[in-house]
Amino acid sequence: MRHTHSVSLHRAAWPALGAAILFGASTPFAKQLMGEGLAATSPFLLAGLLYLGSGLGLTLLRLLRDRGWKPAGLPPQEWPWLLGAITFGGVLGPLLLMVGLAHTTAATASLFLNLEAVLTAVLAWLVFRESTDRRIVLGMALIVAGGAVLAWPGGDASVSGIGPLALAGACLCWAIDNNLTRKVSASDALFIAGSKGLVAGCVNTALGFALGAAWPTAGLLSSALLVGFLGYGLSLVLFVLALRGLGTARTGAYFSTAPFVGALLSVVVFGEPTNTVFWAAAALMAAGVWLHLSEHHAHDHAHDALLHGHSHRHDAHHQHSHAFAWDGVEPHTHAHQHTTLQHSHAHFPDIHHRHPHF
Template identity: 70%
Template structure:
């Protein structure tokens, strides 16, 4: 199995996790609503610019008509409802409690993937995910009890986790399409809504250097991270990608040690060991059995491997990889595989 998708997932977690300490430095410069909106907007505008340069102008999204409801649902749940629920929850809970509850995202993502979308998971994957989530719990546990929490704030944060879990599963449905477009669309839509709400609540833009810094953090920590996340979804499936991505809190804490000069604790190293163990369980997974590929049609970047033995109805110079609409005929074979876009079969 190709571990490039594992690298995509871990890099996505690294960028997102590293963005948190930088966002912490910025939160005193503007309202949380505006900060969330500008981070998303920096992501969307930056990726749109990258896509324009890559394609030498504006090009069609490449999404099929059946894909748009999935993307719009992902934007609604992940880019609008999730941040709104989180911001409300943060006003009624401590940061430590919020950090602990946010670890539910990986669990809920996996539960929806397994229960609703019937994604395969064996015992090794379940144990690995639990170890990674346990690491996140340990990492934030020591701060519980400092401040005032209420059930409504906690419920709002759980709701935010549910929104992002739904977002992750819906995004998987469009992960075969252009990852840059998917991530840019989510960033522009979510950023516009949240910045608009911040202005309605009386926020104003920060000074130029702070504004540019916020947009840059958003491009790296939310934009490029999301592109890598979509690529990981394409190759690993939702539950595994969510598990790898849940290492982000540990990465954020590690960056904080260097950036903010924070000290380590016993809990930090216990969390590191648990997360490393969980990642090792996933990296050493071996899932192989005879399986059936039913006929399907879609478009994505590919090479002519065992799953892509089609002819081209147009002149083709032999360039690899390349993208176009293509058809998969029925195929029965056996090899190690992840629940990627070509392996969504039942077991």
């Protein structure tokens, strides 16, 4: 079969930007919690409570949505990818981050954390063979440059060499996590994000108490859980949805605008002053996002036969019959078969377009 049709390339970008906005907005509020003494006694406890807020909140949402407990429905071959993502992103990444923060100034840490987007894209392109082009590379470079300008340490130096190494290790763990999560992004985003939050929350909270942390006050506890639910939970759900539609490198590039969002919120809500560095970073990031939003990637390509399940509409890639009574409501979710197909249209490296380029 051979035909040409157009799709909206911008629609898939909004979840990625939404994830960046929620995560970036959580940073100033997390700093307020640190100022109130929660992280001063145990940064592990703060990290654990933020992740627990994510895991518990998303699990509750899933129970309400499904009207009770239902199996995750994750295909057996995808469990290793999810477990690997949880291990790297939910356990090793936060642990290395805490080690890095203990041996590094805040400004230097912010600069190093911009490595996540770079390493995510490098792994996506070199290891997982995700497609790219010069426009996407330049756009991501501008976004990362904006984050680097925004977080430039201004003369501060890390206390010891272990700090930057640990932060770089954390970024590598999260880059691996992002690429592994892409492998399961067609499955239930609430389950994927909630599982990560529960595991990371339990591990870091247990470490916090094991290292002598005291139980926080009710006000600090509820604030940390709420910030975690919004900034780590819902943000991760949107991130998974963006992976499904954009691929790993592009999603990571959009998400790297989060530092700017946090800085902007600090200015608007908490009254922090701006300077030319701030607006230079804003211009760089805006240029990078524009390059991605205006991307047009189209060529003749073939789809292999595929059986999977995810939320979908009956578009050009989903022309199938139903073996059950269907009420006609879209989008809907069920296991469905894709037949071989060859056509040409504009597309991202989403769950239906993970093909090689020659």
